[in-house]
Amino acid sequence: MDVSGITDPTGLFNANGLVVVITGGGSGLGHAFAATLVRNGAAKVFLLGRRLQVLEQVAKDLNAKVVIPIQCDVADASSVSAAVKTISSQTKYIDVLVNNAGVNGPKHTKLQQAETVEEIAQMMLSEQDLWPQTYAINTTAVVTVAASFLPLLNEGNLRRGWPDGKRTQQKREKVPEGFDENDERTSQIITVASISGFNREVTAGLAYTASKAGAVLLAKSMANFLAPFGIRSNVIAPGRFPSEMTAGGETIFPINKIPHGTQGRFENMAACILSLVGKGGSYYNGDIRVIDGGRLSVMPATY
Numbered sequence: 001m002d003v004s005g006i007t008d009p010t011g012l013f014n015a016n017g018l019v020v021v022i023t024g025g026g027s028g029l030g031h032a033f034a035a036t037l038v039r040n041g042a043a044k045v046f047l048l049g050r051r052l053q054v055l056e057q058v059a060k061d062l063n064a065k066v067v068i069p070i071q072c073d074v075a076d077a078s079s080v081s082a083a084v085k086t087i088s089s090q091t092k093y094i095d096v097l098v099n100n101a102g103v104n105g106p107k108h109t110k111l112q113q114a115e116t117v118e119e120i121a122q123m124m125l126s127e128q129d130l131w132p133q134t135y136a137i138n139t140t141a142v143v144t145v146a147a148s149f150l151p152l153l154n155e156g157n158l159r160r161g162w163p164d165g166k167r168t169q170q171k172r173e174k175v176p177e178g179f180d181e182n183d184e185r186t187s188q189i190i191t192v193a194s195i196s197g198f199n200r201e202v203t204a205g206l207a208y209t210a211s212k213a214g215a216v217l218l219a220k221s222m223a224n225f226l227a228p229f230g231i232r233s234n235v236i237a238p239g240r241f242p243s244e245m246t247a248g249g250e251t252i253f254p255i256n257k258i259p260h261g262t263q264g265r266f267e268n269m270a271a272c273i274l275s276l277v278g279k280g281g282s283y284y285n286g287d288i289r290v291i292d293g294g295r296l297s298v299m300p301a302t303y
Contacts, residue, residue: 099189212237
């Protein structure tokens, strides 16, 4: 192996010049992703979410020239299509799509504490009306949003000199001026799932668990069927991080819950997203990035 390449982290892990779309960008992890990318050189970050005022405040706080807020309901295909149209009027391509929008859904968090099967049955049958929305946002939207942005992701590849259409070999005939020939990044979809998709102990809810497991499988499938078109698909599966979903909950944990002892920090997630979008992340495709402080290691899990 030739070891003469760059190892300076500022060259390997930055977002210089990237155009990124983030769903659920107004708070929690979406806000963290946006802040990280803006501070590390992203050219444009389009923030999608249902609460326009929240998005506008994030844009103002980070950099209103770089961050563009767009109201969008990812569970509504027409709303997603409208967002794509708005973004297409401002850029001819995108480099990264972050499928981050998500909801908790029905709360089945005390199943393990039930003393009778009647209690369990009652919990399992509770809040049935919230299941469809949970799947619509956490699972179906992964496909809807990804499909809607594929043309712009493809344009991102063409801009870097990658061939158009389906191919059997990933090769550039010529690297466009302004691009490093050693920068082999292709366009990428990052799906934000959850360790709940692997955890057999129900910590968030049955619908949430199932919907996030579905999101993981969909992202894996996209890595397969998008491979001939040069579009990558990776997953971030977070454990406990500060967000609206976890607000008011515990922040300190015993080893048998989270070996690290605390919930994750902004810096942890910042490092994770930069490792995927930076030049050093070009070889990641179909990867599941578990970032949970060791939580799955001490809980019954399938991962």
